[in-house]
Amino acid sequence: xxxxxxxxxxxxxxxxxxxxxxxxxxxxxxxxxxxxxxxxxxxxxxxxxxxxxxxxxxxxxxxxxxxxxxxxxxxxxxxxxxxxxxxxxxxxxxxxxxxxxxxxxxxxxxxxxxxxxxxxxxxxxxxxxxxxxxxxxxxxxxxxxxxxxxxxxxxxxxxxxxxxxxxxxxxxxxxxxxxxxxxxxxxxxxxxxx
Amino acid sequence: xxxxxxxxxxxxxxxxxxxxxxxxxxxxxxxxxxxxxxxxxxxxxxxxxxxxxxxxxxxxxxxxxxxxxxxxxxxxxxxxxxxxxxxxxxxxxxxxxxxxxxxxxxxxxxxxxxxxxxxxxxxxxxxxxxxxxxxxxxxxxxxxxxxxxxxxxxxxxxxxxxxxxxxxxxxxxxxxxxxxxxxxxxxxxxxxxxxxxxxxxxxxxxxxxxxxxxxxxxxxxxxxxxxxxxxxxxxxxxxxxxxxxxxxxxxxx
Numbered sequence: 001x002x003x004x005x006x007x008x009x010x011x012x013x014x015x016x017x018x019x020x021x022x023x024x025x026x027x028x029x030x031x032x033x034x035x036x037x038x039x040x041x042x043x044x045x046x047x048x049x050x051x052x053x054x055x056x057x058x059x060x061x062x063x064x065x066x067x068x069x070x071x072x073x074x075x076x077x078x079x080x081x082x083x084x085x086x087x088x089x090x091x092x093x094x095x096x097x098x099x100x101x102x103x104x105x106x107x108x109x110x111x112x113x114x115x116x117x118x119x120x121x122x123x124x125x126x127x128x129x130x131x132x133x134x135x136x137x138x139x140x141x142x143x144x145x146x147x148x149x150x151x152x153x154x155x156x157x158x159x160x161x162x163x164x165x166x167x168x169x170x171x172x173x174x175x176x177x178x179x180x181x182x183x184x185x186x187x188x189x190x191x192x193x194x
Numbered sequence: 195x196x197x198x199x200x201x202x203x204x205x206x207x208x209x210x211x212x213x214x215x216x217x218x219x220x221x222x223x224x225x226x227x228x229x230x231x232x233x234x235x236x237x238x239x240x241x242x243x244x245x246x247x248x249x250x251x252x253x254x255x256x257x258x259x260x261x262x263x264x265x266x267x268x269x270x271x272x273x274x275x276x277x278x279x280x281x282x283x284x285x286x287x288x289x290x291x292x293x294x295x296x297x298x299x300x301x302x303x304x305x306x307x308x309x310x311x312x313x314x315x316x317x318x319x320x321x322x323x324x325x326x327x328x329x330x331x332x333x334x335x336x337x338x339x340x341x342x343x344x345x346x347x348x349x350x351x352x353x354x355x356x357x358x359x360x361x362x363x364x365x366x367x368x369x370x371x372x373x374x375x376x377x378x379x380x381x382x383x384x385x386x387x388x389x390x391x392x393x394x395x396x397x398x399x400x401x402x403x404x405x406x407x408x409x410x411x412x413x414x415x416x417x418x419x420x421x422x423x424x425x426x427x428x429x430x431x432x433x434x435x436x437x438x439x440x441x442x443x444x445x446x447x
Contacts, residue, residue, distance in 0.1 A: 011314065014290045018265045048315065107389065112317050114361065114391055115414070116197045116239055116444040135197065135444040137270055139292075139317045157196055179270045179292065181234065182446070 001192065003027040004039035006066075009056045010078060011047040019178035023188060033065055041192060042069055045178075046078025050102070050142070051090035053082060063095055072194040073170050080165060080172035081142060089142050097170050100147050105158050112141040113157045117175075123152040124166050126190050134183045136163070136175035143174065197444045198408045198436070199239035199415035200429060201393065202422040204229060206245045206275070209255045211423075227262045233422065234269045236429040237446045241267065242295070242363075242417060245275030246338075257289045264290020272320055274363075278306065280313055287314060295363055297322040298336040301343055301350075304357060311358025320393075321359040323347060325380060326367040332380055339367040351384050362388065363417065365395040373399025373421070378411035385412040393417050401427055401435045408441050 005016055007029045020027035020043075027043065028035065036042060044066065046053065057063045066073070066083075075083045082094050087102035094102070105111045116135040119127070136155075143161035146154060153164040155174070165172040171191060177184035205212050210224040230241050243263065245256050260273055273286050274295030283294050300307050300321050310319050324339040325332050325347040332347035351362055364384060366377030376397045385392040391414035394407045398418035407413045421427045436443045 011318075012287060012290070012292065014264060014288065015292070018290060019268065021265065022268065047317075110389055110391055110414070112360065113196065114317065115199055117195065133445060139270075141317075176270075179268065181268050185268065 001025060001041065002039045003041045003043060003192070004036045005029045005043045005045060006036065006062065007031040008053060008060070008062060009048065010045055010053060013045050015176070015178045016043060016045045016076065019184070019188060023185065023192070025192060031060060031062060036065060037069070040071060041194075042071060042073045044073065044075040044079040044082070046076055046080075046082065047139075048078055049089060050078065050081055050087040050094065051092040053078060054092050054094060057082070057095075066095055067097065070169055072191065074191050075170070075172035076178070077140065077174060077176055080144060080162075080174050083165070083170060083172050084144050087142060098144070098147065098150050098165050098167060098172070100144050100150065100162065100165070102142050102144050104142050109158050112139055113143075114139050116180075117155050117157060119153040119155060119163050120160075121151075121154045124171075125194065126164065126166065126171055126187060127153060128190050129186050130183060136173075136177065136180040136183055136187075138175045140174060195442050197239070197442050198413070199393075200237075200404070200432060200443070201240045201242055201415055201417040202233045202238050202429070203242040203244060203395070203417050203419045205419065206243055206256070206259065207247050209247075209259050212246070226259065227266050229423075230263055230267045230271070233429065234267045237433055237444070238269065238429055239444060240269060240415070241271040243271060243273050244295075245273065247275075257285050260286055260289040260291050274320070274322060278303075280309060283310055283314060287318060293318040293320050293360070295320040295322045297324065300354060301334060301336050301345065304353065307354050307357040307359055311360070316358045316360035316390075319359055320361045320363050321354045322363040322365065323351060323354075324365045324367055325377075327380075335367055339365070339370070347380065348383065348387070351388060355388050355390050359390060361391045361393060361414075363393045363395060366397060369397030370395070372397055375399065375403040376407035376411055376413070376416065378406055381407060381411040381413050385414065391415065398427075401432050404432060405436060405439050405441060408436070
């Protein structure tokens with residue numbers, strides 16, 4: 001199986017590659033159109049800031065490529081936010097796969113939301129073998145709103161938000177499966193089995 | 195619900211764990227990678243690796259170690275010890291560290307906190323504060339707690355939060371090594387005052403101490419070293435104790 005991890009200016013991409021290595025899967029970090037197009041699975045990691053990331057993707061026309069792909073695709077953290085319509089982070093127009101807005105947490109508790117939080121309202125094969133006592137690791141200040149059509153798991157911090165999204169071949173997760181112990185490994189394995 | 199975090203801390207010298215480790219499962223008691231993996235498997239929520247090497251070769255050894263940890267461990271980890279420049283931080287994050295921790299360097303040059311937060315994002319910048327109470331006033335200390343400064347802990351914590359720190363690792367020098375419990379008063383004061391998480395460190399001696407620091411101390415996370423290394427408190431036992439007492443913690447699958 002060929003797994004392509006999209007190379008752009010996101011931080012800590014190594015963690016995703018190492019997590020794949022631990023699962024015994026060979027993943028390639030690449031921004032090459034052909035390599036990404038013919039990969040069996042595509043992972044779109046992320047950590048950083050939305051507007052800079054979108055600018056980088058547009059300059060390299062990776063935004064178009066992402067919208068054209070038809071194999072299972074997995075956006076992680078900022079990767080999830082960039083797949084939405086719009087992010088409040090520097091007023092950024094995103095990729096628009098999910099008709100959802102990304103908002104900043106109101107300052108009603110500590111922000112960023114850092115640490116382990118559980119998944120609720122789990123749906124789809126991506127979450128097979130997991131239940132509401134499954135915790136994943138989060139580090140983020142912005143969150144995707146809930147859309148009953150596309151939200152396949154929620155998490156509560158300050159308010160309920162989309163922990164995971166799904167539409168056609170596109171899956172996305174706000175937390176970091178690559179840092180979420182055995183729960184994260186299950187999610188990644190489920191994705192690889194899609 | 196967001197859980198309280200349990201964080202074992204490993205002191206590293208020349209790429210090896212020091213301060214004594216007493217683990218029967220370990221083939222090699224000094225290997226921080228192996229120890230880190232055991233803690234991760236037992237249910238630790240994060241790890242901290244504190245480099246106390248004092249040689250010029252340290253950076254290379256540390257980056258190699260961070261790479262090995264990142265390949266092996268499936269939970270987040272922070273690296274601290276002698277970090278001061280953007281290049282230091284870049285090398286460690288690129289090797290796979292999730293966060294870095296700075297201490298003396300931030301006191302020496304507070305602008306470094308702004309610069310690091312801008313370059314890498316607040317979420318990966320932990321500022322460590324060593325605090326000691328002198329005549330009823332809390333003062334920041336540097337150089338492993340040996341050097342007093344004129345900075346008041348509360349004011350310094352507020353300042354570095356405004357400068358972009360993502361978390362504070364608060365070590366009470368009065369409590370560290372004594373095993374009489376964490377400094378719940380100042381931990382609670384900082385945690386209530388600040389908009390960022392506070393990790394409490396120094397003084398863990400019993401499971402009840404963790405309960406106290408999460409409730410009375412309002413800590414977001416608690417860090418300890420020797421009580422974990424010497425298996426005085428196994429992590430699974432600690433977590434089930436806290437769970438029974440109603441503290442929200444992450445249970446392993």
